[in-house]
Amino acid sequence: MSVNFEKNTFKKRIKSMLGVDIRRMFTSPLFYIMVGVSLVIPILILVMTKMMDGTVSVDPQTGKETVMEGFKNVWQIIGAVSGGKQGMSMDITSMCNINMMFFLISIFVCLFVGDDFRSGYAKNLFTVRSKKDDYVISKTVTCFIAGASMIIAFFIGSMIGGAIAGLPFALEGANVYNVIMCIISKVLLVGIFSSIYLLASVFAKQRLWLSLIIAFGVGMLMFMMIPIITPLNSTIINVLLCLLGSALFSFGIGFGSKAILDKSSLV
């Protein structure tokens, strides 16, 4: 008795896997919550720091006065002009900005990928998928889309927040072209981070705590490079650099993720 099987080509596998992930992303509340949070965060930051701007706090022991300084310009929340004085400062403007989105993206990736293992869906998924390359590619693409959406949501939120807070939109040391290049660079940078977070998630599988610790740890190590390679006055060079880095990291780390899935137990 002979049994014929339909050819399961790479094209077919990647199409179905992307279909699964895109459908999952758009049908689960997680994606909308993350994008919503990304939209609200800059509004809250800009409005609250504006309210606190110039507030003087006094240390009761030393009597030392500290003046709270908020954002002076909307674009400060997007990035600093490289070479400018904010470049290496550690005040609120350098910490609470669009780059913190790369930490929020780690939460999304760890939850999204970890859900496959925690829910037990991995059993259904990997029973019909002996090759893991389609899984890694699809997850990288999906997490990139989600991360890019969060970066864009933060950018939109910054514009809204800036308008509400009444902050100036005037660009100093950069122009509209630079801002666009800066945002594109940051979006492309998501590829590097999402592939790292994916690796952490497939390594940790159903242990969300472990994937978050690894993702946060690696994210912290790489956090300082973000403002350096994606300043507000970015050019096409920054975009190309991020594109290249993103492609190399996704490819290289993707191989690592695939190797983990190939060598380890999936349930």
Place this chain on the structure above:
Amino acid sequence: MNAIEIRNLCKNFGEKQAVAGLDMTVPVGSIYGFIGENGSGKSTTEKIICGLIHYTSGSVKLYDRDYKDPDVRSSMGVLIEAPGCFPGLSVWNNLMIQATNLSIENKEAAVREVLIKVRMEGAAGNKYKNCSLGMKQRIGIAMALLGNPKLLVLDEPINGLDADGMRIMREILTDIAKSGSTILISSHILGELEKIATHYGIIRNGKMIVEMTAEELEKNCPTFVAIQTKDNIKTREILQKKYSKVLEDEQKEYLRIYDAESPEEIVKYLYDNNIIVNEVKTDKIGLEEYYINLMANKEVK
């Protein structure tokens, strides 16, 4: 051709050997009842077949191909332990995701079809996490049935099902097997398994101890005459004078005589010994008793 062919399969978890040189042959189109105690290695074997865990040594072939062959694997349906569904999504969306995973052309129609099969069409909009245990089990079965799989691996699929659910499950599996698909099913509810299985494999301590067809089981299960009298203890003493194998059943209601020619012969013999028989019937031991005897190392015949 065999749907599953396993030779000398071993799987170690550190020091513990979960599967120890297992041989298993599941013919195409069969309903293979995979039986064993808890921790005997059933689920581990099933997970290996599904490619979810790696084995230490041996070989696993599906339809004469390597078990990792993507073409074969895309034609498999699985329900191992609990159904793998996203709790926050609706039943419909969970099934649609699996239909997408299987590259099914007309997803809506396929999902609707399996929901009707498992009598869950009314609960399609319910969130999976709000479903009862029985409903979840049915959803898991529906998920495994999507895309008319050629090989179905079901681990305890009737757990949590009510009597009607078990009947539906029986009908579904029989229909699938008729269409040429192969089903590997493990269950502790042997009475139900006996109604559908065409082949059996009994595993113990990671080793296959018996593999047989339903016909072979039938031959291995002896018939007996069961009688009920007012005083079974006295009756047993009298019967043991003539018959060599007289046993009491588990409920201690009937006496079983395995080497009698006919029920009439026993009734006459007891009547001659002034014992009135209240009830007499011929029966044969089922899979459950065969299995229990086998596990207890008792001689079955």
